Amino acid sequence: MKATCFSNGSTVGLAASIISLIGTVTAFSQGTITFDGAASFSGTTYSESGMSFQVVLPRGGSSDYMGGVPGGGIYGNLPYNETPYMVFFRQNNQYSYVSLSLTGGSLFGLTLVQLGDPNSPSLSPVSISFVGYLAGGSTVTNTFNTPGSGATTLANYSFGSGFASGLTSVDILAPKWAMDNLVFVVPEPTTTALAILGVCVGLGLRRRRS
DSSP states (O other), X not given: OOOOSOBTTBHHHHHHHHHHHHHHOEEEEEEEEOOGGGTTOEESEEEETTEEEEEEOTTOSSOOOEEEEOSSBOOTTSOOBSSOEEEEEOOSOTTOEEEEEXXXXXXXXXXXXXXXXXXXXXXXXXXXXXXXXXXXXXXXXXXXXXXXXXXXXXXXXXXXXXXXSOEEEEEEEOSEEEEEEEEEEEEEEOHHHHHHHHHHHHHHHHHXXX
16 A cells, blocks of 8 residues: 655645545454344344344335244244344235345445245245345345255355445345344444554644644
8 A cells, every 4th residue: 555645745735645545445344143132033123233124015015024033943944043043024015025224324245144944944945135225326136045955054155246345225135034144344444544644644734834
């Protein structure tokens, strides 16, 4: 990384350099939605680690619900998982789906997730589409297919590069799903960038006084 504090010894050059520094030096903090607090949850809105999940009814009507499943045991015909996880069934409304976003409105990215058929054993694959809405107005889509073939657990899936950053929200389009360990990233200025920024500001003030 090459950063210049001053350009032609001017205040304008200093400001331009600082703006360039902030805009180009970025790190990503990572978080994981574990659903550990959802073991007894049932409802249309769930929040964890700054991420909100909301059941959406685009055409009105009766609502469907998300539900938490305790981990470490076998509960009816639900898949086995060592830790709590979330399930969604489209039962009352054929158009309902779940949308997720950061509660503070910040941009984010998605990298990894565990998914499965909430019916166990799974008799056939389930197609689960994630539609991401980017800050620039475009969309990206990743569709994951669970294995079927009698599967009784969740599997790991990776999001494509289009989901790496810049998302404002994501819709999960599927008639049913089971989910755990959704890994997300949020951009933030690096410590190095902030330190250099402080030095630049300090030098700028000293030069203006001299």
